[in-house]
Amino acid sequence: MRTGAAEHGGGAGGFPAPPFLKVDMRQLLLALGLMLWLALPARAQDAFTAALPGLAGGFSDIATSVEQLGVLGDPRALPVLRALQEGRLQRTADGRVLLPGGIDAATGQAADAAAAETVRLNNRVRQALRGALGRLQLVSPDAAERGAAAEAIFRARSAEDVPLLQAAIAREADAGVRAKMVLALAAAQLVAPDEEAKRAAVARLGAAGAAEARALLLEARASNPDMATAIDVSVATIDRALSIRRAAETLFQGLSLGSVLLLAALGLAVTFGVMGVINMAHGEFVMLGAYATFVVQEACRGTPWLAPWSLPLSVPAAFLVAAAAGAVLERGLIRHLYGRPLETLLMTFGVGMILQQAVRVAFGAQNREVISPAWMQGTLMLPGGVAVTQNRLWIIVFGIAVLLLVVAAIRFTRFGLEMRAVVQNRRIAATMGIRTGRVDALTFAFGSGIAGMAGVAVSQIDNVSPNLGTGYIIDSFMVVVFGGVGSLTGTLVGALTLGVVNKVLEPYAGAVLAKVFVLVAIMLFIQRRPRGLFALKGRAAES
Amino acid sequence: MxxxxxxxxxxxxxxxxxxxxxxxxxxxxxxxxxxxxxxxxxxxxxxxxxxxxxxxxxxxxxxxxxxxxxxxxxxxxxxxxxxxxxxxxxxxxxxxxxxxxxxxxxxxxxxxxxxxxxxxxxxxxxxxxxxxxxxxxxxxxxxxxxxxxxAPNQQAIPAVEYLMSEDGGGAKRIALLGTDYVYPRTTNRILRGFLKSKGIGEGDVMEEYTPFGHSDWQGIVARVKRFASEGKKTAIVSTINGDANVPFYRELGNQGIKAEDLPCVAFSVGEEELAGIDTRPLVGHLAAWNYFMSVPGTPNAEFKQLWQSYIKNPRRVTNDPMExxxxxxxxxxxxxxxxxxxxxxxxxxxxxxxxxxxxxxxxxxMLPNHHLSKPVLIGEVQADGQFNIVWKTPNAVKAENWSPFIPENANRRR
CATH class of the missing domain: 3.40.50.2300 (Response regulator)
Incomplete structure (x- = not known):
């Protein structure tokens, strides 16, 4: 395949026929045909102008004419198809097609674009367009564009692509792009009449181990009964690769759900786990954090250089907003109710409803849109073909960072030391000169602030609405109780376990039942181990 | 929004x-x-x-x-x-x-x-x-x-027929995703009956339900992707309601599902819901309604004018339930x-x-069965959050509130 042509660098049609003899006669003829075309520009022009009026017709006319333009190999087809894809191609009432800037596509002259309307697409046209653009862009000087073209042909494949791809592979220097082209060639050969090439294609697609290849093979199985066994072998190979990948993806989804639970529960691990305050308004602090993110985003919108950084900036903002709300709540109400859990529960529940309604009055009942920055959108391909979505990946990273921050604050700061001292023995701590009331307020504010930071993460995956918090309060308590009250390790392990178990169960039980199963499992677990996974030992646990 | x-x-x-x-x-x-x-x-x-x-x-x-x-x-x-x-x-x-x-x-x-x-x-x-x-x-x-x-014969069934037509992509496998309550469950039951009558077997239909306000769609979207890799053209029919749609469409975009490979037709998503989402990754996904804001003609121009001057915002959208x-x-x-x-x-x-x-x-x-005769329109999401009408019925269709695909009620039709 790589003989001769590679040195020539290959302009379109300028490559010689590969000198080895195994080449199919049809392919040779097609290649010759391609050269003939370019030698006879007059004919190509006719075909090009003949295909254009279809673009001014109905959807099926547009699709047909796009296909015609795609196989022409005429350089003028590329701008027309690109403009169509970008929604910038226009048509006039009398059936002329205009390029952006009001240039008549057929004549190249400026035309009157006054009454022109945009040519619209539907999915059928889009499919045809992808294939046609792919064929034309195979000769692009840009490697990324050639790669995209190979992927497009892989999806749009037809037998006519075989010679085009063989020529492209012969002159391709980039290994990554060539691999894509080889796959696309296999896909095209699968629908081409050459039986021997088809067998090779089946094996090659099997080795590729991609879900798309599996779909192609199963499609081909129906029309090629004599190759059924070979196809089955290939499909089984793909299935093996996919099952490993699927397990990895499920694990990732579980960790991602777990990291959201961890973020939501970490603040509670401090206020409930360390201080023993049942704070039913915890979810509302998460909600305040999400709204703080929204406000920071709106504030940054005006300054272009600041806008991409609005999300990182909103982390401290959300912490401060929620921490301030927490400090007010603790000083104003909760400190009067220490040691009376039932009253605390009812009162914080009421505070939660007040906060919800206050936000509803201030921002409206409608959801607010927090935009994901570009670096958090799309999918990241890990080695081995495991696909992970960027926003989830960042949330896992953020969850770990917040956990480390909390651990560091408790272990290594003076505030952490005082907090531990007050929790272990309030009276002795007070005699040592620690102002326990101030430490209580700071601890509660700290826990609330962490909930606010969780709100920043949640704003990326959930709706920012006044009732955002209600969805997280139950899960947070579940994590803390399951992991063991007062243990940060327990919160981490508990959150990740619940996330993974939920995601593993989901395919079998459905999203609704999976949650029910998890709840039942926790109930049984708490019966056996009332103190959770990592129970505190010693006197502190008994008090 | x-x-x-x-x-x-x-x-x-x-x-x-x-x-x-x-x-x-x-x-x-x-x-x-x-x-x-x-x-x-x-x-x-x-x-x-x-x-x-x-x-x-x-x-x-x-x-x-x-x-x-x-x-x-x-x-x-x-x-x-x-x-x-x-x-x-x-x-x-x-x-x-x-x-x-x-x-x-x-x-x-x-x-x-x-x-x-x-x-x-x-x-x-x-x-x-x-x-x-x-x-x-x-x-x-x-x-x-x-x-x-x-009624279902004025929305759900024509929409699935469109998905199965050549223009709609010729779908042979359907993933039914919905919120877990009576509307999605009944609609999907009707659609299953309809698909069966069109020769689509049980194995080619997938059904999943989620609670109201569901936000973690990664597993379900990944499963739909897998369902689509079985060698037949697949489409999604969504009866997801309320604000769960925002994270759902976000996940479709993030997992790179393109409308030309795996189109999703929604029955409860209109212009108002799309106003809260970045629609650029969703171009080509579909919705079936009886009205779109992009409908041409005087009655709609008057309606839009009335709404935008009442709400004092020239950019507010109209949608089907408003109509x-x-x-x-x-x-x-x-x-x-x-x-x-x-x-x-x-x-x-x-x-x-x-x-x-x-x-x-x-x-x-208004018909004697208390339902309206209505046209059926199918629109594609565009980058500006509006719908481009790609298919419509020539006339208004009479409502059949008792579906022939629900056997125990079929005889109650008038």
Whole structure:
């Protein structure tokens, strides 16, 4: 395949026929045909102008004419198809097609674009367009564009692509792009009449181990009964690769759900786990954090250089907003109710409803849109073909960072030391000169602030609405109780376990039942181990 | 929703309160007779607020509109707004309050079928009149409800037929995704029956349900992707309701699902819901409705003009349930004028056969089964959040509220 042509660098049609003899006669003829075309520009022009009026017709006319333009190999087809894809191609009432800037596509002259309307697409046209653009862009000087073209042909494949791809592979220097082209060639050969090439294609697609290849093979199985066994072998190979990948993806989804639970529960691990305050308004602090993110985003919108950084900036903002709300709540109400859990529960529940309604009055009942920055959108391909979505990946990273921050604050700061001292023995701590009331307020504010930071993460995956918090309060308590009250390790392990178990169960039980199963499992677990996974030992646990 | 102005925010907050306070104080310069009261029963908070708040505003707009024209039978119309807060039992309580305390003559309200099912016994017991403006699953007919949205044969079935046609991509496998309540479950049951009649086997249909407000779609979207890799062209039919749609579409975009490979047709997502999402990754995904904001023609231009000047925001969108609310309200005023009475029994008799040139560009008629004849339109999401109409029926289709694909009810058809 790589003989001769590679040195020539290959302009379109300028490559010689590969000198080895195994080449199919049809392919040779097609290649010759391609050269003939370019030698006879007059004919190509006719075909090009003949295909254009279809673009001014109905959807099926547009699709047909796009296909015609795609196989022409005429350089003028590329701008027309690109403009169509970008929604910038226009048509006039009398059936002329205009390029952006009001240039008549057929004549190249400026035309009157006054009454022109945009040519619209539907999915059928889009499919045809992808294939046609792919064929034309195979000769692009840009490697990324050639790669995209190979992927497009892989999806749009037809037998006519075989010679085009063989020529492209012969002159391709980039290994990554060539691999894509080889796959696309296999896909095209699968629908081409050459039986021997088809067998090779089946094996090659099997080795590729991609879900798309599996779909192609199963499609081909129906029309090629004599190759059924070979196809089955290939499909089984793909299935093996996919099952490993699927397990990895499920694990990732579980960790991602777990990291959201961890973020939501970490603040509670401090206020409930360390201080023993049942704070039913915890979810509302998460909600305040999400709204703080929204406000920071709106504030940054005006300054272009600041806008991409609005999300990182909103982390401290959300912490401060929620921490301030927490400090007010603790000083104003909760400190009067220490040691009376039932009253605390009812009162914080009421505070939660007040906060919800206050936000509803201030921002409206409608959801607010927090935009994901570009670096958090799309999918990241890990080695081995495991696909992970960027926003989830960042949330896992953020969850770990917040956990480390909390651990560091408790272990290594003076505030952490005082907090531990007050929790272990309030009276002795007070005699040592620690102002326990101030430490209580700071601890509660700290826990609330962490909930606010969780709100920043949640704003990326959930709706920012006044009732955002209600969805997280139950899960947070579940994590803390399951992991063991007062243990940060327990919160981490508990959150990740619940996330993974939920995601593993989901395919079998459905999203609704999976949650029910998890709840039942926790109930049984708490019966056996009332103190959770990592129970505190010693006197502190008994008090 | 992104560009909601501060005035709008205040209106959301104070709308209900203001309407309730202003009501007794009004002494308009209308002719003799007490004002005619209409109830507005839409969630202004909770998971359905994303969809229902605009409907509350639509009814208030129509009240202003009819009063500007001199009222109905020369009498002023007044709106009584209550907030059932996406809480289904609260819908029944609020309906009772509207009928017994405020003594409204007609009510415009509900979005989800579960809320309609919860108020239906109240309207039947107290002989009230409810105008329900949303497409639904059918299998219901009450003398106290007028259904101005689509029945399954006016939305769900034509949409799936389109997906299976050459233009729609020739789908052979269907993934049915929905929120877990009566509308998606019944619609999907009807669709399963329909798909079976078209020769699509059980193995080629996948069904998944999620709770209201579901936000973690990664597993389900990954499973749909896998379902699509079985060698047959696949499509998604979504009956996901409320704000769960935002994270769902976000996940579709993030996992790189392109409409030309795996199109998703939604039955409960319109212009208003899309206003909260970045639609660029969603271009080409579909929605089936009986009205789109992009419909050409004078009736729609007037409707849009009325809405945008009422809401004082030239960028606010209109959608199908708003159009159904508008149509229902106008037919109600026509029927009251015809009956020369606001009594439920008189208006009910006058409603049947009412016709209106609706904003969708077709003449709609109230049929004896309390449903409308409506055209079916299929639109593709565009980058600007509007729909590009790619398919429509030549005429308005008569509603069949009893589906032939639900065996135990099929014989109740008229």
């Amino acid at each position: 992104t560009a909601t102005s501060p005035t709008m925010t205040r209106r959301v907050a104070l709308g209900g309160l203001g309407a309730a306070l202003a009501m007794p104080a009004l002494r308009p310069a209308f002719g003799q007779g007490t004002p005619i009261k209409v109830g507005v029963l839409h969630s202004l908070s909770g998971t359905m607020a994303i969809s229902e708040t605009a409907l509350r505003d639509t009814v208030l707009m129509m009240v202003d509109w009819v009063n500007a024209k001199g009222g109905v039978m020369g009498r002023k119309v007044e709106a009584v707004v209550v907030d059932p807060a996406s809480n289904w039992p609260l819908f029944a309580e609020k309906a009772r309050e509207l009928l017994q305390v405020h003594k409204v003559d007609a009510t415009f309200g509900c979005w989800t079928s579960v809320s309609r099912k919860s108020v239906l016994p109240v309207f039947e017991e107290l002989n009230g009149m409810l105008f329900y403006p949303v497409q639904y699953e059918g299998e219901e007919e009450s003398r106290n409800i007028f259904y101005t949205g689509a 159904a609310t508008y149509t229902g309200f106008r037919m109600w005023t026509q029927a009251v004028e015809k009956a020369r009475s606001t009594k439920v029994d008189d208006v009910r008799a006058a409603m049947i056969g009412q016709k209106l040139m609706a904003p969708c560009g077709y003449e709609e008629e």
